[in-house]
Amino acid sequence: MTIGVLGGGQLGRMLALAGYPLGLHFRFFDPSPQAPAGNLAEVISANYDDLKSLECFAAGLDLVTYEFENVPATSTHFLAKCVPIYPSPKALETAQDRLTEKTLFHRLGIPVPEFAPVNSSSDLEATLKQVGLPAVLKTRRLGYDGKGQFVLRQHDDAQHAWEAMGGFPLLLEGFIHFERELSILAVRGKNGEIRFYPLVENHHQDGILRHSLAPAPNLIPALQTQAEDYATRVLEALDYVGVLAIELFQCAGRLLANEMACRVHNSGHWTIEGAKTSQFENHLRAICGLPLGATAALGCSTMLNLIGTTPEPRQVLAIPEAHLHLYGKSARPGRKLGHVTVRADNQQTLEARLEQLGFLFSP
Amino acid sequence: MTIGVLGGGQLGRMLALAGYPLGLHFRFFDPSPQAPAGNLAEVISANYDDLKSLECFAAGLDLVTYEFENVPATSTHFLAKCVPIYPSPKALETAQDRLTEKTLFHRLGIPVPEFAPVNSSSDLEATLKQVGLPAVLKTRRLGYDGKGQFVLRQHDDAQHAWEAMGGFPLLLEGFIHFERELSILAVRGKNGEIRFYPLVENHHQDGILRHSLAPAPNLIPALQTQAEDYATRVLEALDYVGVLAIELFQCAGRLLANEMACRVHNSGHWTIEGAKTSQFENHLRAICGLPLGATAALGCSTMLNLIGTTPEPRQVLAIPEAHLHLYGKSARPGRKLGHVTVRADNQQTLEARLEQLGFLFSP
Numbered sequence: 001m002t003i004g005v006l007g008g009g010q011l012g013r014m015l016a017l018a019g020y021p022l023g024l025h026f027r028f029f030d031p032s033p034q035a036p037a038g039n040l041a042e043v044i045s046a047n048y049d050d051l052k053s054l055e056c057f058a059a060g061l062d063l064v065t066y067e068f069e070n071v072p073a074t075s076t077h078f079l080a081k082c083v084p085i086y087p088s089p090k091a092l093e094t095a096q097d098r099l100t101e102k103t104l105f106h107r108l109g110i111p112v113p114e115f116a117p118v119n120s121s122s123d124l125e126a127t128l129k130q131v132g133l134p135a136v137l138k139t140r141r142l143g144y145d146g147k148g149q150f151v152l153r154q155h156d157d158a159q160h161a162w163e164a165m166g167g168f169p170l171l172l173e174g175f176i177h178f179e180r181e182l183s184i185l186a187v188r189g190k191n192g193e194i195r196f197y198p199l200v201e202n203h204h205q206d207g208i209l210r211h212s213l214a215p216a217p218n219l220i221p222a223l224q225t226q227a228e229d230y231a232t233r234v235l236e237a238l239d240y241v242g243v244l245a246i247e248l249f250q251c252a253g254r255l256l257a258n259e260m261a262c263r264v265h266n267s268g269h270w271t272i273e274g275a276k277t278s279q280f281e282n283h284l285r286a287i288c289g290l291p292l293g294a295t296a297a298l299g300c301s302t303m304l305n306l307i308g309t310t311p312e313p314r315q316v317l318a319i320p321e322a323h324l325h326l327y328g329k330s331a332r333p334g335r336k337l338g339h340v341t342v343r344a345d346n347q348q349t350l351e352a353r354l355e356q357l358g359f360l361f362s363p
Numbered sequence: 364m365t366i367g368v369l370g371g372g373q374l375g376r377m378l379a380l381a382g383y384p385l386g387l388h389f390r391f392f393d394p395s396p397q398a399p400a401g402n403l404a405e406v407i408s409a410n411y412d413d414l415k416s417l418e419c420f421a422a423g424l425d426l427v428t429y430e431f432e433n434v435p436a437t438s439t440h441f442l443a444k445c446v447p448i449y450p451s452p453k454a455l456e457t458a459q460d461r462l463t464e465k466t467l468f469h470r471l472g473i474p475v476p477e478f479a480p481v482n483s484s485s486d487l488e489a490t491l492k493q494v495g496l497p498a499v500l501k502t503r504r505l506g507y508d509g510k511g512q513f514v515l516r517q518h519d520d521a522q523h524a525w526e527a528m529g530g531f532p533l534l535l536e537g538f539i540h541f542e543r544e545l546s547i548l549a550v551r552g553k554n555g556e557i558r559f560y561p562l563v564e565n566h567h568q569d570g571i572l573r574h575s576l577a578p579a580p581n582l583i584p585a586l587q588t589q590a591e592d593y594a595t596r597v598l599e600a601l602d603y604v605g606v607l608a609i610e611l612f613q614c615a616g617r618l619l620a621n622e623m624a625c626r627v628h629n630s631g632h633w634t635i636e637g638a639k640t641s642q643f644e645n646h647l648r649a650i651c652g653l654p655l656g657a658t659a660a661l662g663c664s665t666m667l668n669l670i671g672t673t674p675e676p677r678q679v680l681a682i683p684e685a686h687l688h689l690y691g692k693s694a695r696p697g698r699k700l701g702h703v704t705v706r707a708d709n710q711q712t713l714e715a716r717l718e719q720l721g722f723l724f725s726p
Contacts, residue, residue, distance in 0.1 A: 017380055020403065022676065023689035023701075040383065040403060276684055276706075291681040298661060313385065318654040321639055326386035338386075343639075 004061040007068025008035030010327035016040045018280035029057045036327045086241040086287040091262045105257045108233040114174035127172045134175035137161045139168045178249035183267040184227035187243045187282040188235045190289040197295045211304040214270040243283040274301030299345045306338040319356045367424040370431025371398030373690035379403045381643035392420045399690045449604040449650040468620045471596040477537035490535045497538035500524045502531045541612035546630040547590035550606045550645040551598045553652040560658045574667040577633040606646040637664030662708045669701040682719045
């Protein structure tokens with residue numbers, strides 16, 4: 001079985017590493033000839049809107065999935081005519097636009113921050129009155145890792161934000177004074193079976209995920225149940241197949257949905273060593289119509305992103321149960337170059353090991 | 364860092380899968396253009412004694428290792444002139460000849476079955492008197508998976524065995540009425556640090572490893588200590604770097620060494636999911652001079668080889684914590700095509716899961 005993957009970044013690379021043992025073959029599609037998946041499989045290098053190249057890419061594939069979320073809808077629909085795509089182009093499109101995404105959450109009864117579209121400067125004035133300050137002005141499309149966002153704390157900020165982003169379709173959201181950021185990863189098979197990983201606590205820096213604690217500490221069952229309920233609604237509404245990630249705010253004992261990703265997710269990298277089946281393997285099992293794997297955690301883990309620079313491997317590997325994952329990318333400020341997962345049987349041991357990793361946490 | 368691997372079979376493939384996350388690159392050397400590692404990295408296809416191709420293979424490599432044990436000594440010595448090889452060609456040569464191997468064990472004070480070289484029909488008569496019946500006549504070289512062995516139960520068998528194998532340098536060994544077969548996997552770093560995996564119980568069928576239980580059930584600490592002591596002696600005597608496997612017979616409460624393999628080993632495949640660091644990652648860490656990873660088991664595991672045919676993946680994956688590993692080889696009777704590892708937190712759960720896998724155990 002040969003799987004085509006739109007995007008050849010680290011997520012694609014880790015999909016391939018999880019898929020080869022299952023006897024799967026891979027072909028990637030990525031604009032960059034240096035895509036990290038390139039060491040592991042054939043990469044077709046072309047722009048995502050190059051239909052001729054997409055046609056070459058699709059030839060002989062059994063199915064297509066993505067590891068990059070901003071593939072143009074025209075391209076996924078074009079591919080869908082000749083090869084099955086999971087998750088569906090509809091799911092991808094929903095997640096590509098923060099307005100349709102938030103509207104779906106709202107329609108499904110999933111709590112979200114107050115939100116309203118902003119299409120003009122006067123819209124912004126009006127919605128600011130409705131939403132109140134502080135608020136967050138976001139581009140509806142192409143935002144990731146904190147890009148395309150502007151926090152409005154005082155009225156003057158609105159003018160600056162409008163000047164910076166006014167050319168794009170925008171969304172204004174109420175600013176949430178959350179206690180912490182969590183994410184739920186769920187996987188749904190072709191037969192409708194759903195499994196959930198335990199909630200993960202995420203810490204960001206400059207808008208980029210810095211580290212995740214898995215399972216989230218002090219996780220009460222009611223919170224897990226709430227998150228699973230939200231995920232189930234989305235998965236079923238979209239007849240979703242594959243791994244879905246929903247980022248959540250914990251706020252006064254309840255969860256608000258922030259955004260979702262129709263793919264394997266950075267906050268699920270810990271599952272490679274820290275769960276009974278990794279998110280990568282479970283995504284592949286789902287889209288191939290295979291039974292899903294167990295999602296329980298094996299002890300507790302912390303996943304730390306390596307951003308901009310990578311440490312000496314020996315420094316990381318000297319720590320018991322520290323696992324290094326390098327993506328084969330050249331260094332550049334703000335770029336995710338790899339991650340480290342530290343696993344332990346219990347929280348106390350984990351914390352002692354993380355102390356040894358302290359050098360990675362300093363900026 | 365680019366690592367050259369002599370042999371491109373399933374062991375090489377699993378080395379590459381373990382090594383990519385560490386940022387390593389691979390180049391394989393294998394006579395077959397269909398070598399299983401071929402999906403994952405460049406393979407130079409040529410015979411092992413083709414020095415010109417070995418020279419091309421070596422160009423630009425940081426170091427060389429092997430996943431196939433019968434590489435000619437002239438080839439490894441030729442390579443050693445231009446690139447570091449781990450484990451050393453000397454270790455490989457020792458393991459290639461059952462006589463030098465047994466002689467080393469004996470010299471190091473490691474108990475072995477009685478043994479003597481057989482170079483002629485009259486040698487066989489004489490050594491049979493010394494060793495007694497039953498005995499095992501083996502080729503000194505190129506034996507694996509039970510090939511090149513002949514059990515002599517009565518005196519007449521000697522004549523048949525001599526007719527079948529008399530053209531090769533041979534070894535006669537006392538037949539051991541063992542209680543069970545075990546193996547110890549050890550890894551030694553460049554700095555001399557040694558780590559051991561727990562002893563594994565191995566079950567063979569027609570001379571081929573069928574399944575392994577890890578850790579070996581009813582493992583008393585004294586047995587583990589004995590095995591670790593044997594492995595330490597061999598590792599230090601050979602100034603060994605990498606993973607070493609020693610197959611052992613348990614017999615009246617003590618261990619006898621049967622043979623060793625200077626590479627990652629089939630009886631260590633369970634470590635991918637069942638240990639804190641896999642044998643593949645630890646072999647790479649060792650030969651790259653990186654700190655070794657933790658070798659403790661995570662619960663208990665059974666590894667089952669898929670020989671000759673492979674099951675429907677969905678049948679295997681429906682079992683909780685069953686992990687499927689297919690090697691991408693075409694089916695052929697007696698050929699190792701993949702393996703399944705089932706992990707559980709305890710023996711009772713493991714046994715229940717293995718019952719579900721019963722269909723794989725029937726011939």
